[in-house]
Each structure stands twice: as C-alpha cells, then as structure tokens.
Amino acid sequence: SLDVSSLTKQTGYTALDYGFVNTAATKSKITYIDGEQGILRYRGYPIEQLASSSTYLEVSWLLIYGELPTADQLAEFDEKIRRHTLLHEDLKRFFSALPHTAHPMSVISSALSALSTFYENGANPNDPEQVELTTIRLLAKLPIIAAYAHKKSLGQAFLYPDNSLNFVDNFLKLNFGTMAEPYEIDPVLSKALDRLLILHADHEQNASTSTVRLVGSTGANLYASISAGINALSGPLHGGANEAVLQMLGQIRDSGESVQRFVERVKNKEDGVKLMGFGHRVYKNYDPRAKIVKESADEVLQALGISDPLLDLAKELEQIALEDDYFKERKLYPNVDFYTGVIYKAMGFPTRMFTVLFAIGRLPGWVAHWREMNTDPQTKIGRPQQLYIGSGARDLPQR
Numbered sequence: 001s002l003d004v005s006s007l008t009k010q011t012g013y014t015a016l017d018y019g020f021v022n023t024a025a026t027k028s029k030i031t032y033i034d035g036e037q038g039i040l041r042y043r044g045y046p047i048e049q050l051a052s053s054s055t056y057l058e059v060s061w062l063l064i065y066g067e068l069p070t071a072d073q074l075a076e077f078d079e080k081i082r083r084h085t086l087l088h089e090d091l092k093r094f095f096s097a098l099p100h101t102a103h104p105m106s107v108i109s110s111a112l113s114a115l116s117t118f119y120e121n122g123a124n125p126n127d128p129e130q131v132e133l134t135t136i137r138l139l140a141k142l143p144i145i146a147a148y149a150h151k152k153s154l155g156q157a158f159l160y161p162d163n164s165l166n167f168v169d170n171f172l173k174l175n176f177g178t179m180a181e182p183y184e185i186d187p188v189l190s191k192a193l194d195r196l197l198i199l200h201a202d203h204e205q206n207a208s209t210s211t212v213r214l215v216g217s218t219g220a221n222l223y224a225s226i227s228a229g230i231n232a233l234s235g236p237l238h239g240g241a242n243e244a245v246l247q248m249l250g251q252i253r254d255s256g257e258s259v260q261r262f263v264e265r266v267k268n269k270e271d272g273v274k275l276m277g278f279g280h281r282v283y284k285n286y287d288p289r290a291k292i293v294k295e296s297a298d299e300v301l302q303a304l305g306i307s308d309p310l311l312d313l314a315k316e317l318e319q320i321a322l323e324d325d326y327f328k329e330r331k332l333y334p335n336v337d338f339y340t341g342v343i344y345k346a347m348g349f350p351t352r353m354f355t356v357l358f359a360i361g362r363l364p365g366w367v368a369h370w371r372e373m374n375t376d377p378q379t380k381i382g383r384p385q386q387l388y389i390g391s392g393a394r395d396l397p398q399r
C-alpha cells in the first residue's frame with residue numbers, strides 16, 4: 001500500500017499537467033477502469049454483468065454503499081425513494097420563471113441549486129443522517145425535476161409522480177403521460193432506459209465527477225456540488241456529446257454530404273469539426289459501454305418496429321472511421337455517447353433531453369464520490385497550482 005501522506009504536503013515542486021492527464025487527485029474504491037483493455041467495473045463488478053442483470057436502483061446502492069444490497073435493503077431503498085418524489089409546490093412555481101425555450105440542462109442545474117433552499121438545515125455535509133436523507137431526496141427528485149423540465153419545454157401540464165410505479169416507469173410516465181390520456185408502460189422502453197442509466201452511473205474521475213469533488217472539497221453541500229457537476233456535464237466534450245452526435249448525424253443527412261466527405265473534413269480539422277461520440281481520455285481500445293449501447297440500439301429499434309436512417313448513418317460513420325488511419329493512429333473509437341442518442345430518440349425524447357438522461361444516470365456516481373471524499377480523512381480542499389507567465393511587477397503610471 002502506498003503511503004500518500006507525504007504527497008499531500010507541498011514540496012516546492014509543481015508539475016504542469018494540462019487536463020490532469022497524469023495527475024491523480026484522490027484514491028477511490030468506487031470504479032475501476034482499464035483504458036487499454038476496455039474494462040469497466042463498479043465496486044469490482046463488470047459493467048457487462050451489471051447491465052444485463054442488475055437494475056439502476058441496485059447499482060445506485062452498490063455505488064453509494066459499496067456492496068450489493070440484500071433484497072430487504074433494496075426494497076427499503078426503493079420505498080424511501082418513492083416516498084420522496086414530491087416537489088414542494090413553491091419549487092414547481094420556480095419553473096414558470098424560466099422561458100419555455102430554456103435548455104433542460106440549465107433548468108435542472110438551477111432547480112437543484114434552488115432545491116437546497118428548501119432544505120437549508122438538511123444539507124450539512126458533516127451530519128451523516130442529513131447526508132443520508134439528501135441522498136434519497138436527490139435520487140427521488142432529480143428525475144421529477146427532469147421530467148418537469150421536459151414538460152415545460154412542451155408547454156404541457158406537470159403530472160404528479162405515480163408512486164405505485166417503479167423508478168423508471170414513473171419517470172417515463174411523467175415525461176410522456178398527459179392529463180388527457182392514460183399512459184401505457186412499454187416494458188421494452190423501461191428495460192432499455194434502466195440499462196442506459198446503469199451504463200452511465202459512474203466513470204471515476206471524469207470532468208463532472210471531479211467537479212463534484214472539487215466543489216464538495218470546500219465543504220459545500222451535496223445539492224450545490226451536484227448542481228455544479230450537472231453544469232460540467234453539459235459541455236459537448238463531456239455529457240453534451242450525446243446531443244451533439246444527433247445534431248451531427250442530422251446535419252450530415254440534411255446537407256446531403258457523403259459520410260466519407262464528412263470524415264475527410266474531420267481529419268483536416270476544417271472549422272474544428274470533430275467526430276462527436278468518438279474518442280475518450282481513458283479508453284484507447286474501445287469503450288465497453290459503447291459496445292452494449294450499440295447492441296441495445298438494434299434491439300430497441302427492432303422491438304419498437306422503428307427503422308431510423310440516422311442509426312444506419314451512425315453505423316456507416318463508425319465503419320469508415322474504424323478503418324481509417326487517422327482514427328486508428330489516435331486510438332479513437334465510439335464512446336458511450338455515440339449510439340445513446342438514437343435510442344433516446346426512438347423512445348420519444350427530444351434531443352435537448354439527452355444529456356439530462358445522462359445526468360440522472362450519473363447521479364449515484366456523483367453522490368458516491370462526494371460521500372467517499374467527505375469520509376476520507378486525507379481529503380483537503382482542492383486547489384491546483386499554476387505556473388504564472390504574466391507580467392513582472394510594474395508601477396501604475398503617475399496619476
């Protein structure tokens with residue numbers, strides 16, 4: 001075991017590491033990634049096994065508490081989450097202050113910041129009971145807030161959560177149900193969404209999780225830290241890539257440009273255009289999540305009887321890129337975001353909701369990291385160094 005205590009003292013040496021490519025900011029027991037081998041494990045369990053035979057709630061428990069729950073623990077967790085789905089009526093009014101054109105990622109991050117004002121006494125990071133309650137509140141309420149952000153963009157009335165339904169079915173009903181008609185649960189959609197949430201549930205020290213940790217390291221509460229994480233996730237180089245992929249595919253289709261020509265433009269870095277949904281800081285062989293999502297995309301579209309030309313376009317793009325030296329040399333492969341958008345679209349979600357779905361999936365990972373950090377005696381406030389390259393000392397002109 002490595003004694004890191006000496007490394008937490010200032011040594012007088014500073015390493016310049018843009019993008020933290022070589023710097024570990026913490027130890028963690030939550031998620032293991034081997035980028036060369038394409039391995040991802042939550043608490044030791046392979047992502048493939050979790051995706052095929054676990055559920056999002058079970059995985060949430062696993063990430064947060066470190067072990068698989070017993071049947072009783074899982075039932076109690078599920079029950080507690082169902083009991084905390086309601087939003088205060090005042091928080092519901094908060095949505096009306098925002099324009100219906102607001103991006104749902106901005107809506108949910110603002111709403112989570114606002115949520116802390118309802119539980120000000122309950123957000124103390126040093127009170128384990130309150131941390132427990134806040135964990136449940138966040139897991140219960142983020143999906144409701146997300147569904148309301150969606151409804152708001154459509155100009156439709158908010159539905160009350162139906163707590164007789166399981167987590168995912170309730171969420172789907174709040175998004176696609178209306179006051180006028182009963183909502184029919186489609187088990188294919190529920191299963192597919194649950195699996196996608198599992199695949200997104202954690203990914204060690206990615207940009208948004210590092211943000212949650214950095215904000216949390218100041219002693220900020222869980223609501224504030226998660227809200228910051230959502231903002232970090234929104235960027236197109238991170239979670240926002242799933243939205244950007246669909247936009248890219250739509251643009252290729254609408255422009256009539258051939259896929260080959262588009263790939264040439266990417267390689268020539270024309271106007272900084274990138275192949276969205278490709279490449280990863282850690283995976284240099286393949287992203288194991290992308291493999292599962294691709295299979296799932298085929299299954300879901302087939303089960304729903306949908307044939308989407310954008311899926312065919314995505315496959316053609318992948319094929320061309322994988323055979324091209326530019327992508328091979330740089331070890332660029334599809335990441336988790338490349339095929340998710342096609343599934344979300346088939347489910348009926350508008351493109352702007354895609355990253356919101358990612359945020360719901362990532363929530364248990366963020367919470368697990370925030371809690372791990374707050375119980376680690378070696379945690380210090382995060383404070384990167386810089387190398388100053390500005391002007392030397394100088395005097396203001398005489399005035």
Ligand code: ACO
Nearest residue numbers: 236237238239241266274275276277278279280281330335
């Ligand atoms: N398309 C074209 N070229 C790419 C791409 C891409 N998607 N990704 C990387 N490259 C090129 C870079 O231009 C660079 O080329 P160069 O050596 O000629 O300058 C080389 O590959 C290395 O790329 P870096 O930017 O150094 O890789 P980094 O690890 O910093 O970035 C990232 C990783 C941000 C994911 C990048 O691959 C990217 O922008 N991908 C597209 C956006 C995306 O899909 N993001 C989602 C990531 S997964 C997630 O957050 C859930």
